[in-house]
Amino acid sequence: DEAESHKLRVEHEERLDFPDEIWKTCLFFLFLLSGMVTTTVSLIITNENVPEDPSLPDLLLDQVTYWPAGVVVSETLMALAMITAFVTVLMHKHRSIILRRVFFIVGLMYFYRAITMSITVLPKPDQNWECPKQNNTLTMQEVWSKLTRVAGDGGISLGDKQQFCGDYIFSGHTMVLIIAYLIVKEYSPQGFYLLHWFSFFLFLTGISALLLGHGHYSIDVLLGYWVTTRVWAMYHTMANHTMLKTVDNRHNTL
Numbered sequence: 001d002e003a004e005s006h007k008l009r010v011e012h013e014e015r016l017d018f019p020d021e022i023w024k025t026c027l028f029f030l031f032l033l034s035g036m037v038t039t040t041v042s043l044i045i046t047n048e049n050v051p052e053d054p055s056l057p058d059l060l061l062d063q064v065t066y067w068p069a070g071v072v073v074s075e076t077l078m079a080l081a082m083i084t085a086f087v088t089v090l091m092h093k094h095r096s097i098i099l100r101r102v103f104f105i106v107g108l109m110y111f112y113r114a115i116t117m118s119i120t121v122l123p124k125p126d127q128n129w130e131c132p133k134q135n136n137t138l139t140m141q142e143v144w145s146k147l148t149r150v151a152g153d154g155g156i157s158l159g160d161k162q163q164f165c166g167d168y169i170f171s172g173h174t175m176v177l178i179i180a181y182l183i184v185k186e187y188s189p190q191g192f193y194l195l196h197w198f199s200f201f202l203f204l205t206g207i208s209a210l211l212l213g214h215g216h217y218s219i220d221v222l223l224g225y226w227v228t229t230r231v232w233a234m235y236h237t238m239a240n241h242t243m244l245k246t247v248d249n250r251h252n253t254l
């Protein structure tokens with residue numbers, strides 16, 4: 001069964017030597033930071049191009065009652081999910097390896113998000129959200145000033161601290177919430193069911209509050225979930241199956 005299979009895998013891993021290689025973890029942390037900076041610059045530029053048009057039709061948002069506090073509640077749950085995931089990683093024996101895995105995946109998502117948000121710019125899903133614009137050409141100094149102000153938020157619009165629009169496709173909130181859950185599910189003991197359900201609850205309620213607050217269109221959330229979970233699944237499939245890392249298998253498309 002699943003429990004016995006996990007036990008055998010743990011015993012096998014304990015017999016293997018996994019060096020921490022802190023320098024690799026630091027390298028991937030720099031990769032993550034570069035992705036965050038790229039996303040933030042993309043957001044600053046995209047904000048200037050957001051059309052002043054009515055919100056697009058959305059099958060889900062059009063059917064629910066708008067909740068002004070939804071985005072703030074979602075971000076509070078997101079912060080709690082991040083803390084839960086971070087503590088889970090710190091308690092793991094191979095925390096350095098897990099951190100660089102997470103740094104790579106999240107950094108990759110940031111780079112990809114920087115592209116997707118800039119090539120298709122949507123009108124605001126929440127017409128009450130204020131998005132101040134320069135109304136002129138951005139200079140490097142202005143971009144740098146805005147960058148230093150919002151970089152601490154990781155390129156994600158966090159309440160009133162970051163008044164920018166345009167980072168819709170795909171949802172960064174969804175990315176963070178689902179990755180936090182996947183970290184807890186993958187790297188905490190399989191018997192910690194309450195912790196797994198608690199993390200899943202944070203993910204589900206965080207997404208629900210985000211949509212109720214019109215922080216994103218439904219398609220942003222759907223794409224965020226799909227892209228993040230597929231990258232996570234492919235990466236961990238490769239990492240956990242040595243056979244897939246060989247180059248002599250022409251049928252291996254991973």
